[in-house]
Amino acid sequence: MSDSDPAIKHEPPEEVFGLLGNRLRVDILRALAGGDTPVVFSTLRGRVEERDSGRFNYHLRKLVGTFVRETDAGYELTLAGLRVVGALVAGTYTADATLSETEIDDPCPECETAPITASYADDVARLACPHCEEWQLAFTFPPGTLDQYATAELPDALDRWLRTLFEQLTAGFCDNCAGRLDSEFATDGDSPQLVWRCDRCGSRSRTAAATPFVFHPAVQGFLYDHGIDPTATSSWRLLSSESIEYDPKESSVGVTYHVGETSIRGQVGADGSVWDIERSDRK
Ligand SMILES: [Zn+2]
Ligand SMILES: [Zn+2]
Known part of the structure; x- marks a missing residue:
């Protein structure tokens, strides 16, 4: 010091x-x-x-x-x-909330066949597709907050919670202890991911590498211009779109989001920064 x-x-x-x-x-x-x-x-x-x-x-x-x-x-x-x-x-120390698997009114972003399900146990919310069993998402959610929402309100609440989590991680703050985060790319899965690590409390989070890009104002504006209201589309749908393409480089990942014939591309750094944004419809 x-x-x-x-x-x-x-x-x-x-x-x-x-x-x-x-x-x-x-x-x-x-x-x-x-x-x-x-x-x-x-x-x-x-x-x-x-x-x-x-x-x-x-x-x-x-x-x-x-x-x-x-x-x-x-x-x-x-x-x-x-x-x-x-x-x-x-309720972090006191509540013991659970929610058994409940269908929610949002088709699986992967197979588009079945509605996804939400469940909650051990402080973790899980969204999954019972049909293709490929798509799933898990994140911590405060147990005491769970029973402030009726089941019908839950998908929207979970979506808003996820967005605040993304914002906090991208800004570099640990969602557990508010400590300083380090981040790096992980390329061991189907698509590159960002791993956010807090060495102070040991918390680890993984998000799609496209996350800082997809929630960048330029990309949100692009989606809006092309008929996708990003505030009316769940964050998991925006992020698991088949229209997102990755191009891993040495120290960054190129991300391209296609909508119909048009696209927007940019580079994402391991620290969550976004640069070189280019829209194919604005040359
Ligand atoms: Zn599915
Ligand atoms: Zn921490």
């Missing part, structure tokens, strides 16, 4: 997480997440309905400095506190 790096204080994790092993403390964090902050002592105590002021004060003091910030105007969550509450409501 150089002198100009932002100073970050790291507390031992076992001590920090140990602070949460108490129901009242978790209630205090939840109470600080709802409504206006900062919250004064008496209001906060009222929100968690703790009659014993001494006991309340003891547990609140334990949280100050890590999950709770004390200001002149009262108490508020720190970023770490917000994250803990976020993880609690997302």
Whole structure:
């Protein structure tokens, strides 16, 4: 670290997480997440309905400095506190959601024969084609969010979630810990893929190499101009189109998207950057 790096204080994790092993403390964090902050002592105590002021004060003091910030105007969550509450409501540590295989109203992008199915278990959403058994997609989805949607709303919600995941990965942030991502091409499959790696938390994600290209504004505009509304077409359909062609080069992958007689091409770098975009209908 150089002198100009932002100073970050790291507390031992076992001590920090140990602070949460108490129901009242978790209630205090939840109470600080709802409504206006900062919250004064008496209001906060009222929100968690703790009659014993001494006991309340003891547990609140334990949280100050890590999950709770004390200001002149009262108490508020720190970023770490917000994250803990976020993880609690997302159900990351507490919920155990499942969804048995459900047909969704979208034909398989590979064989176009059967509707694809969605299922959910162990925090992973899976989309698959029961007909050709070739096409499938799996990605993590917060369990607590799953039951905020009716089954009919789920395909759209999963699609929007995937788009935000793609955006985050392409921007270079780990979707698990917000750490800095490294990426590289993998060419062991049918088509080249980008592997996004976070060395800080160990998270790994794979997307089609075309992903940064397909979601580039120039390509979205091209598709729109040629009668494909990219916002009304599922991301998995846009990405698994038979009309995408790959041309792996030394340190980049050329991607061409054909629509009828026209096409758009560009280069994708291993860091997800896109350049040399050319449309065949605009010479
Ligand atoms: Zn299929
Ligand atoms: Zn990470």
